[in-house]
Ligand SMILES: NC(=O)C1=CN([C@@H]2O[C@H](COP(=O)(O)OP(=O)(O)OC[C@H]3O[C@@H](n4cnc5c(N)ncnc54)[C@H](OP(=O)(O)O)[C@@H]3O)[C@@H](O)[C@H]2O)C=CC1
C-alpha cells in the first residue's frame with residue numbers, strides 16, 4: 001500500500017526498505033521503476049547505538065552506494081551485509097528478538113521480586129546480567145555452551161536452574177518461536 005503511494009511520487013535514487021519478508025524482487029516490482037533498493041532489517045536497540053542490522057541490495061545499487069547506507073547504519077550499531085536468503089532468519093534472530101529478550105529480563109526480575117527484591121533493582125540486576133553475558137559471547141568468542149558450563153559449579157545452584165529450564169523446554173520454545181517468526185515474515 002505504502003509503496004503504491006511512494007512510487008508515484010518518487011524522485012530519489014535509492015530506496016532503503018525495513019519491511020520484513022519483502023524481497024528485493026517484490027520491492028522492485030512494487031515501485032515499478034528502475035530503482036536501486038537496499039533491503040535491511042534493523043532492530044530497536046539502534047535507539048541506544050547497539051543495533052544489529054543486516055542488509056542486501058539489488059545489482060543496480062553500486063558498491064559505493066551500499067557502503068554509504070552501511071555507514072549510515074553503522075552510526076547506530078553493528079551492520080552485516082548478507083545474502084538475501086538469510087534476511088528472514090535475521091528477522092527471527094535480531095529484528096524481533098529484542099522482544100523475547102525483554103520477556104526474559106521481565107521474567108528474571110519477576111523471579112527476584114518473588115524472592116523479595118524491589119522491582120526496579122530487579123530490572124537492573126537482570127538487564128546487567130543479560131548485557132554482560134552478551135558481551136562475554138562477543139568479546140571472548142567462546143561457545144555459549146562453554147560459557148554456560150563456566151557458571152555451573154558441580155552440585156551448585158546454577159545447574160539446578162539449568163535443569164529446570166531444560167525440563168520446561170526453554171531452548172526448544174525459543175527455536176519454535178523463531179521458526180514461527182520467520183514463517184510469518186515469509187508470508188508478509
Ligand atoms: N519495530 C521494530 O523493531 C522493527 C520494525 N520494522 C518494520 O518497520 C515498519 C514499522 O514498524 P513500527 O515502527 O514498529 O510500526 P508502527 O505501527 O509503530 O509505525 C508505523 C508507522 O507507519 C505509518 N503508516 C502506516 N500506514 C501508512 C500509510 N499508508 N501511509 C503513510 N504512513 C503510514 C503509521 O502512521 P500512523 O501512526 O499515523 O498510523 C506509523 O507512524 C514495519 O514494517 C516493521 O515490520 C523493522 C525492523 C524492526
Ligand SMILES: O=C(O)[C@@H]1CCC=N1
Nearest residue numbers: 020043091095096097
Ligand atoms: O514485528 C515486526 O513486524 C517487526 C519486524 C522486526 C521487528 N518488528
